[in-house]
Amino acid sequence: MKHYLIVPVLAFLINFSTIPYAIALNIRNPVNRTYVMLAAAISMWVFCSAAFHISLDDTAIAPFSKFSSIFWFSTGFFFMNFTYVFLRRRRDIFYYFILGISALTVLISTNTDLIVNGYSHYHWGWRFTEGPLFNAATVLAIITPIMISWGLAFRYRSRTEDPVRRSQLTPLLSGTIIALLFSAVNQFVIPRLPGLENIVRYTASWSVILSLFVFYTIIRYRFLTPGINTIAMELFSSSVEGVVILDNTGTVLHINRAALGILSIDNADTSSLRMETLIDGYRGDAVYSNYQTTAGPREKRTVLLSQSDIRSGVITTGKILIINDITAMARMNEALRESNELFGLIANNVTDVIWIYDLATAKFSYVSPSCTASTGWTPEEYTRLSLPDILDEEDVNQVTRLLTSEIDRDGVRYPGRSRSLTLKERTKNGGLVHIEVKASFIRDTSGKPTAVLGVTRDITEFKRLERELRSSLEALKERNDTIENDLKTAQIIQRALLPAGPPRCDRLAIDFRYLPLEAVGGDFFNILPLSDGGLSIFLSDVTGHGISAALFLSLLKTISSAHLRRHAYQPSDFLASVNADLFEHMHSCFLSAVYGIFKVNKGKKAVNLAVACGGHPPPIAHYAGAESANYLDIRGAMIGVASDNSFPQLEMDLNPGDRMFFYTDGLPEIIDEQRNYLGYDRFLDIVGRTRVLPLGEALDTIMAAIDHFRGSGKITDDMVIIGVDVL
Numbered sequence: 001m002k003h004y005l006i007v008p009v010l011a012f013l014i015n016f017s018t019i020p021y022a023i024a025l026n027i028r029n030p031v032n033r034t035y036v037m038l039a040a041a042i043s044m045w046v047f048c049s050a051a052f053h054i055s056l057d058d059t060a061i062a063p064f065s066k067f068s069s070i071f072w073f074s075t076g077f078f079f080m081n082f083t084y085v086f087l088r089r090r091r092d093i094f095y096y097f098i099l100g101i102s103a104l105t106v107l108i109s110t111n112t113d114l115i116v117n118g119y120s121h122y123h124w125g126w127r128f129t130e131g132p133l134f135n136a137a138t139v140l141a142i143i144t145p146i147m148i149s150w151g152l153a154f155r156y157r158s159r160t161e162d163p164v165r166r167s168q169l170t171p172l173l174s175g176t177i178i179a180l181l182f183s184a185v186n187q188f189v190i191p192r193l194p195g196l197e198n199i200v201r202y203t204a205s206w207s208v209i210l211s212l213f214v215f216y217t218i219i220r221y222r223f224l225t226p227g228i229n230t231i232a233m234e235l236f237s238s239s240v241e242g243v244v245i246l247d248n249t250g251t252v253l254h255i256n257r258a259a260l261g262i263l264s265i266d267n268a269d270t271s272s273l274r275m276e277t278l279i280d281g282y283r284g285d286a287v288y289s290n291y292q293t294t295a296g297p298r299e300k301r302t303v304l305l306s307q308s309d310i311r312s313g314v315i316t317t318g319k320i321l322i323i324n325d326i327t328a329m330a331r332m333n334e335a336l337r338e339s340n341e342l343f344g345l346i347a348n349n350v351t352d353v354i355w356i357y358d359l360a361t362a363k364f365s366y367v368s369p370s371c372t373a374s375t376g377w378t379p380e381e382y383t384r385l386s387l388p389d390i391l392d393e394e395d396v397n398q399v400t401r402l403l404t405s406e407i408d409r410d411g412v413r414y415p416g417r418s419r420s421l422t423l424k425e426r427t428k429n430g431g432l433v434h435i436e437v438k439a440s441f442i443r444d445t446s447g448k449p450t451a452v453l454g455v456t457r458d459i460t461e462f463k464r465l466e467r468e469l470r471s472s473l474e475a476l477k478e479r480n481d482t483i484e485n486d487l488k489t490a491q492i493i494q495r496a497l498l499p500a501g502p503p504r505c506d507r508l509a510i511d512f513r514y515l516p517l518e519a520v521g522g523d524f525f526n527i528l529p530l531s532d533g534g535l536s537i538f539l540s541d542v543t544g545h546g547i548s549a550a551l552f553l554s555l556l557k558t559i560s561s562a563h564l565r566r567h568a569y570q571p572s573d574f575l576a577s578v579n580a581d582l583f584e585h586m587h588s589c590f591l592s593a594v595y596g597i598f599k600v601n602k603g604k605k606a607v608n609l610a611v612a613c614g615g616h617p618p619p620i621a622h623y624a625g626a627e628s629a630n631y632l633d634i635r636g637a638m639i640g641v642a643s644d645n646s647f648p649q650l651e652m653d654l655n656p657g658d659r660m661f662f663y664t665d666g667l668p669e670i671i672d673e674q675r676n677y678l679g680y681d682r683f684l685d686i687v688g689r690t691r692v693l694p695l696g697e698a699l700d701t702i703m704a705a706i707d708h709f710r711g712s713g714k715i716t717d718d719m720v721i722i723g724v725d726v727l
Helices: 002-026 030-053 058-086 093-111 134-159 163-192 204-221 228-238 257-262 327-349 371-375 393-408 460-497 546-567 571-585 680-688 695-710
Strands: 116-122 125-130 242-247 252-255 288-295 301-312 315-325 353-358 363-367 419-426 432-443 449-458 508-515 523-529 534-542 591-600 607-614 620-622 649-654 659-663 719-726
Touching: 002 030, 002 204, 030 058, 030 125, 030 204, 058 093, 058 116, 058 125, 058 134, 093 134, 134 163, 163 204, 242 257, 257 315, 301 327, 353 371, 371 432, 371 449, 393 419, 393 449, 432 460, 460 546, 508 523, 508 534, 508 695, 523 546, 523 719, 534 546, 534 659, 534 719, 546 571, 571 591, 571 607, 591 659, 620 680, 680 695, 695 719
Parallel strands: none
Antiparallel strands: 116 125, 242 252, 242 315, 288 301, 301 315, 353 363, 353 449, 419 432, 432 449, 508 719, 523 534, 534 591, 591 607, 607 649, 620 659, 659 719
16 A cells, blocks of 8 residues: 555645745735745645555544544635635625534544545555445535635736736635645546546645646746835834835825824825825925925824825836824924024023033134022133133042043943032132032034033032931931831730630640731731630730730730639620729720630539620630531620620530631731632631641641632731631
């Protein structure tokens, strides 16, 4: 079978060789890109057909046939796509119909047996067996788009006046019809003749005829090579000048982007453009050279026109119009005229001193009258003074070095540059003023510096204010350092008020996580084991943050410890006594708090929990075996708001495997970068998903989820969460 491979291999090489050739010619050209896609599809079709002459495992033949059908049935669409781009034709209903047919055919072929339903072995190899829809699919997906494309190209050739395009289309049309004819005969006619049923099939390989005609067209008529129109358009599109090409009737043939912008044209529909309506005083038969006029249908712009004939021998074939937008230059000239009129008025009234220093004479040739108010010298006196007369030796040397450097290296520096200096100038009465000087060169027509134009500003008062500001900043830094030291001390004190770590307790596992908003926070908690078994948890959230909240926490530590001695086993009474004490002594401070006591009774599996809340988020219970966590139904007023507030108490039994969470509102009320709150429902869901995790890992997971939700959002409150497992 190997000798049967010669034809498809040769066809593949010829087809495939057009691809790098088209890429090398001009891959940026849409025509070249669409041809590369067509050649790639044909090459893969031929490549797959070569496998008909290779021994394959029977189990691989059917899948391979379905896979290769992707390239058969996409060839027609790629041919039409290439034709539309080559003819510069807009995609229409035929284009999208063929696209849909091709996609549908590929799907049917690869997923059903309606097009390819088996295979047969021959003396020359093997071939797929055609299904009931094979012929219809071939006609619709391959033959129809090729014939439509051929018809469109033939019609275009008969109507175009471009001789190059006609010459290119002739061999392409011929190659297409010959290749299609040979393929159709090999596919549909010859195998149906008596005695030729098993003839070798080279249907795909006949596409080599089209590739040979393409090579001929490339060599003979420079097919796929940028034409003069393409080159011209690329040049025009990159030009900063407006370029318009017109025929002898005044119809616009090409107009570049710069011209569209200058003429304020929103679209490039050249068929409707008339230069007479866009440019004031324009005549199509005139020859212009830097003719100044105005242009634009709406906002008038000042332009320079240059127009000349385009000739082919002695025949004038059109006009080329060059448009330069000089609106900015015209405005500058007008502004310059106005500035000359206003210069004297400005120079005589500004507080800054305007001066011109002549380089040849090393003298001031002009100084504005405002110099007298600043230094006491008159403008006439300045013209007789030299630099050493008005500057000390150090400043004279600084100015001389800078001026020498600027002149020596003027050729390699930006000519319109300016330089600034801060100097001290002598006044007429012998005093000193601080001045800021900004200067640039005045040049002659050859660009050589001839003078220095400068502006001098008296900054003596500014220097005084600068010294005062520096002194204030130093004092502020000292105070800031003192505050930072106080904050560090407060942080040490606050950390001493909080548990260093979770305590140990029989029948209970305890752990917590604490994240303060600032160096010192407003959350306070205490976890104390009880002498007769169990432990108590007190968690509070003081209104406010920072050092003031931390100072209040010190008082709260003292008050809560005192009341724990009397009411450790009665949460409701404990919160009530703390509330009364704070209202009496610190009635302007408020806090939320929760107090719970876990009682461990020997001989009983259950652990008793008694808990009371004062304006604090309710604890979360996650019972063993339960799918979700729940908030405890317990509420109470804020602590410190009124002296007679009561705090309801909830009692319940907890069994081994049950878990409780105490937390502050900084967790459920965290916000993300879009200012969205996490909310109590989502927080409860986060807690509920940690039930299968060990307690410490569960707390870390909750804090990580909170941080992930926050993203780049700011932390606006302290965060504390305490977990208790019943063992």
